[in-house]
Amino acid sequence: MQVTPSETVSLAKYTPEVRQQLFRYVLQLADTSLILGHRLSEWCGHGPILEQDLAMANIALDLLGETRSLYQYAAELEGQGRTEDDLAFLRLATEYQNPLLVEQPNGDFADTVVRQFLFDNFHYHFLQQLQTSPDERLAAIAEKAWKEAAYHLKWSSEWMIRLGDGTEESRQRVEKALANLWRYSGELTTPTATEQALQSLNLIPDYAALLPAMQAHVAKVFEEATLPVPAETYMQKGGKAGRHTEHLGYILAELQYMQRTYPGLKW
Amino acid sequence: METLELTQEEQFQARIDADMRIEPKDWMPDAYRKTLIRQISQHAHSELVGMLPEGNWITRAPSLKRKSILLSKVQDEAGHGLYLYSAAETLGASRDQMLADLHSGKAKYSSIFNYPTLSWADMGTVGWLVDGAAILNQVPLCRTSYGPYARAMVRVCKEESFHQRQGFEIMQTLCEGAPEQKAMAQEALNRWWWPTLMMFGPKDADSPNTEQSMKWRIKRFTNDELRQKFVDMMVPQAEFLGLTVPDPNLKWNEAKNGYDFGEVDWEEFWNVVKGNGMCNKDRLGARVKAHEEGAWVREAALAHAAKRKQRAEQEAVQQVA
Ligand SMILES: [Fe+2]
Numbered sequence A: 001m002q003v004t005p006s007e008t009v010s011l012a013k014y015t016p017e018v019r020q021q022l023f024r025y026v027l028q029l030a031d032t033s034l035i036l037g038h039r040l041s042e043w044c045g046h047g048p049i050l051e052q053d054l055a056m057a058n059i060a061l062d063l064l065g066e067t068r069s070l071y072q073y074a075a076e077l078e079g080q081g082r083t084e085d086d087l088a089f090l091r092l093a094t095e096y097q098n099p100l101l102v103e104q105p106n107g108d109f110a111d112t113v114v115r116q117f118l119f120d121n122f123h124y125h126f127l128q129q130l131q132t133s134p135d136e137r138l139a140a141i142a143e144k145a146w147k148e149a150a151y152h153l154k155w156s157s158e159w160m161i162r163l164g165d166g167t168e169e170s171r172q173r174v175e176k177a178l179a180n181l182w183r184y185s186g187e188l189t190t191p192t193a194t195e196q197a198l199q200s201l202n203l204i205p206d207y208a209a210l211l212p213a214m215q216a217h218v219a220k221v222f223e224e225a226t227l228p229v230p231a232e233t234y235m236q237k238g239g240k241a242g243r244h245t246e247h248l249g250y251i252l253a254e255l256q257y258m259q260r261t262y263p264g265l266k267w
Numbered sequence B: 001m002e003t004l005e006l007t008q009e010e011q012f013q014a015r016i017d018a019d020m021r022i023e024p025k026d027w028m029p030d031a032y033r034k035t036l037i038r039q040i041s042q043h044a045h046s047e048l049v050g051m052l053p054e055g056n057w058i059t060r061a062p063s064l065k066r067k068s069i070l071l072s073k074v075q076d077e078a079g080h081g082l083y084l085y086s087a088a089e090t091l092g093a094s095r096d097q098m099l100a101d102l103h104s105g106k107a108k109y110s111s112i113f114n115y116p117t118l119s120w121a122d123m124g125t126v127g128w129l130v131d132g133a134a135i136l137n138q139v140p141l142c143r144t145s146y147g148p149y150a151r152a153m154v155r156v157c158k159e160e161s162f163h164q165r166q167g168f169e170i171m172q173t174l175c176e177g178a179p180e181q182k183a184m185a186q187e188a189l190n191r192w193w194w195p196t197l198m199m200f201g202p203k204d205a206d207s208p209n210t211e212q213s214m215k216w217r218i219k220r221f222t223n224d225e226l227r228q229k230f231v232d233m234m235v236p237q238a239e240f241l242g243l244t245v246p247d248p249n250l251k252w253n254e255a256k257n258g259y260d261f262g263e264v265d266w267e268e269f270w271n272v273v274k275g276n277g278m279c280n281k282d283r284l285g286a287r288v289k290a291h292e293e294g295a296w297v298r299e300a301a302l303a304h305a306a307k308r309k310q311r312a313e314q315e316a317v318q319q320v321a
């Protein structure tokens, strides 16, 4: 099946194979927003400034909203009667497909800002293109989330600049965070086999085509932040294939606690 | 001089008696200003510290829907903190000083937040009872004499009643659910019932500031009046849920058209006020830690803003030259 961007399709028209691939992919997107939202929500009540506590909770809420729409769609694609909560809470660690970046710990505020900036820069440019997907559900989810991602990218870009071009201490902290987290940025735009299959059907954006705009935004923000763009480095990957860092297990221990302790109940 | 001062004070009281609002630029007695700063900043601190017990369950919420409702509730409390700090600032208090007073222990916050949240049912109970008690305390403040405080409270109260409904809904879901869910709800009610009755403060006989505050219409009901209202409101709701209020002395009194209820454990109340609650050290410790670890962030933001301003000025000079 070859889909040209001018037609829209809905799930009824997919072959079982494409439907399975799309299910896998939508889960990956949902897992990504879920885990990053989870991390950001850990800041709630502990932020460096009350206004930033609010801002981080806001971003977490946006991501959680996106998460729910995605899991709901994934559940429909799967068609096995599982719900958004079954998918979010009742899978094994190896079944979560979020990229490694988003499960990294909050660290200090600089770590959180750098993690957010690297993610937002991808998320924003990715969603911009996903809006034109012929898959009408994905396009609709992207349209809403893209507007929110624009605000997220503005927030994290401004903080990159403030911290980079702030005090000596803030600059050192942001450089240290970059030295640690940059190596997780490559996975965002490195397609898995599933992603490649969907890209060849034109159902999802080609990541290589996003790179120029992403790099331009990094260059602009880093210049204002008076930060050097990190040199090319070995890029870690594995999360999108279910091979995670040690951090994910602890996230799931909290996330799944209630659903695992009280199986099958309604909350 | 003496007569002029008296006239100002009399005029001030006359405006209050006529239910007119006092605004930041109006003359006000020093004691009125001080009382308000104390009360508003204490309320702001309560919103801020109040984020912690519920924040404790965000990462463990049992469904995505509940997680998102809880996170936005806790975020609302941060918003309430912001409105209230701003209202206190109109009286000449600075946020830095108010926070310093919170961190040093000089300023208080609501003692209820020094109790731990131990199960998911606590998210229901806190919303239902704690936000419920807060609403009873705060609705009269929407008509309080100081304008900025009254206006902040209108926004706050709208959101608090939303929180209360959400809390009740969590309880209702638990009570209509499996036996272990209902037991979880009952266990939470057992722990929170008495502490929420303490939220209305000491008995009127032991509340020395009440009379003056009532005269200034900073307060409109006494502590005991509000506590009675709360019991009368909540007991039927507990019955509706099928839960038992943990008070053997609770009994309907036809003559007073309200419930008789047992005595609050005032020793526990004063102990928690003095810092001996289970979570006093943890709650304050968490706030101090957030503030201290955030110092470099706030400094960076200020330093960057100063650099920007300087650059803009230099550019302006160059353009003129
Ligand atoms: Fe409140």
Ligand SMILES: [Fe+2]
Pocket: B047, B076, B077, B080, B156, B160
């Ligand atoms: Fe509040």
Ligand SMILES: [Fe+2]
Pocket: B077, B131, B159, B160, B163
């Ligand atoms: Fe509330």
